Amino acid sequence: MASLPIESILPALKESLRARSNAVVIASPGAGKTTRIPLALLDEPWLQGRRIVMLEPRRLAARSAARYMARSLGEDVGETVGYRVRMDSRVGKSTRIEVITEGVLTRLLQADQALEEVGIVIFDEFHERSLHADLGLALCLQSQAVLRDDLRILVMSATLEAEPVSALLGDAPVLVSEGRSFPVETRYLPRRGEERMEDRVARTVLDALAEQEGDILAFLPGAGEICRVESWLAERIRDPRIRISPLHGSLPQEAQDAAIAPCPPGERKVVLATSIAETSLTVEGVRVVIDSGLMRVPRFSPRTGMTRLETVNVSRASADQRRGRAGRLGPGVCYRLWTEQEERRLEARSTPELLAADLAPLTLELAAWGVSDPAELSWLDPVPEAAYAQARDLLRQLGALGPEGNVTPHGRRMAELGLHPRLAHMLLRAETLRLGGLACELAALLSERDMFRGAGAAPDADIRLRIEALRSQSAGKADTYSSGAGAGRAYSIDWAASRRILSEANHWKRMLGIAPDAGGSADACGLLLAFAYPDRIAKRRENGRYLLSNGRGAAFAELQPLASAPYLVAAELDDQGAESRIYLAAPVAEGELERHFGGHIMESSIIAWDREAQAVRARTRKLLGALVIREAPQPEPDPEGTSAALMQGIREEGLAILPWTRAARQMQARLRFMHKHEPGWPDASDEALAATLEEWLAPYAGGMRSRGDLQRLNLVSALEAALSWDKRRELDDCAPTHITVPSGSRIPIDYSDPDGPVLAVRLQEMFGLTETPRLARGKVPLILHLLSPAQRPVQVTRDLAGFWSKTYFDVRKDLKGRYPKHYWPDDPLSAPPTNRVRPR
Incomplete structure (x- = not known):
């Protein structure tokens, strides 16, 4: 492993890549912008006119890196340097360096597995270990091994463990840059009582504004916490020269760009950010970092097939990355809202997304690539078997995979859309029903944070209200929206979120060739959601409680109009406890389920003991997963099934349900006596008889279905019939009645x-x-x-x-x-026996 100063890292890297090898670069915090590397490689002869593709984990970072490199060349973005992210692209014919997000690389690879127009793929900030980064690297390595031995791969990071990555890249050389970084003072602030995390962050911001110079970057776990801290500070900071800027992934591009831009002279900025600002980009002017120590990550459960966002402690590596943001421009200060003892208990590194995420998108991409077993590719961590198996089951249910696990034509079209497979399947099915416009709106709604904000209560779960709000309210107009369908509930709308949703919906409409004004009745939301979430079709039980088609329970936290729907589809719910809480849903009609999911509806005969009726009941059921769609009596049930259900009913009720006469109990007792004292005799205890009902009783119960029918049984004959002729004679000899x-x-x-x-x-x-x-x-x-x-x-x-x-x-x-009248002889052995008062 070479350890080189920043001015020497580029020559050493060029030399390594000229040898047609892969490489790993570890750039220490403050070592200089990694954007210098692709610029320095532009004139390398091995490129042969091909492009340099540089991956960034986030759209904001990709745009920021492209702008920085373009400015370094004195050009605009879209000339030598361009970028391509979802729903936004700035590339031209002369573009040589293309900064893209990781999902875009997957699309490039699927379109051209050899990457013929690419000379090198650079994975920046690889330590974040996103699902698409791991997948992209695995696909690039196979492409390099099979199709393009001249394709270069460069992995860069500030905190990466280099040795495993080097081994994965064929023992690629590791180059370490020891660039300049300014000292950062770390201050630990222990918790004060039961103070909320948001209040602690806000108070620390006020203290830092009074004690320190420069801009402040505060890390919070999510947009909700950022909004609360922003409101708290806005009420208390009166100085117009101090600007509060939120920064998270769901903000519009303009707001994100404003948050990272430098302040005008004489002003200060407080940036409230999620982990989006942890790596990949520089927030200009920051001298102070305030770290809540928390981050929000998705956690997928193969058991339930659901993903929930979970707030967890940051790792030590992430905490160091955050602290480094205060030392980019000069000496800085980092306030950590935990103790040094608590820090020692933090995990060294964050869990790679591959090990905790929904693997349905990755599984579909692998199938489209031609891989059915992830072990065919090279990974830093093996793909989890349970999550992968669950993903394959879902994709089969969506029609994306065939019986052998190969991708179907429908699955290939799904992969080309670049959406989650659930939403991609919904869009394609909606096209055939002329509901594509509504499906695009739903896909956009489900891809963004909920646009509704409850006024004193949780927002109504009915997703149709969101569709109506999107269509009826003009973007940018803050207002309160209420609907008769919401039974008078009032909600404020996040108009920034609504604009993003409308923009994304229009993007999908353009991609699918759907007219911008195309929609469809919001009443079809339930059917479309059923295409996306067939495992979350739900049937009402009682009091807002539902059974999902996957067998899980779900319920509304509080009763609302949607809770009376006989059937609905839960688009968003958590994974807590025995019953998941429903956050977003739409009703669906039983007839629509039968019409559009006929291939998934299984008909079965249910023959079972009915405890209430004390009889066997035979019914025909139509089942959609765990849901009984329709049920009817079965006039002529299978005799064997009826007998089995009757025997099970006897076990459930106990043997006392049988007509035990004195003679029958005596026969059972004689058999128990013989089992006790003679070898080879069967056990006739109640437990043993219950376990062997099919052997000794079922032949005598033919045609019987109820408790009343059972009273006709002759148990003596049934017990005796289980014995051979020799055993019956032996029973009479050894245990006479x-x-x-x-x-x-x-x-x-x-x-x-x-x-x-x-x-x-x-x-x-x-x-x-x-x-x-x-x-x-x-x-x-x-x-x-x-x-x-x-x-x-x-x-x-x-x-x-x-x-x-x-x-x-x-x-x-x-x-x-x-008893003086009775006979009491002196010698009982010689006296005649009698059953009378005196012998005759």
């Missing part, structure tokens, strides 16, 4: 306890029997309950002989006194 006692009576045996079957018999009927009867081939003695004439036990024993010899005489004395 009755036993004949000396008196001649047949007495039933109680097998309730398989360890000790019971014979309850009058004592007088056992006279003359010397040994206790035994079961199971003599293994198990019966427990004898010897009864008095009143059928009450006077003795419980397993040792009849011992009873006669030891206990009988005491019992006889008591019984003779209580």
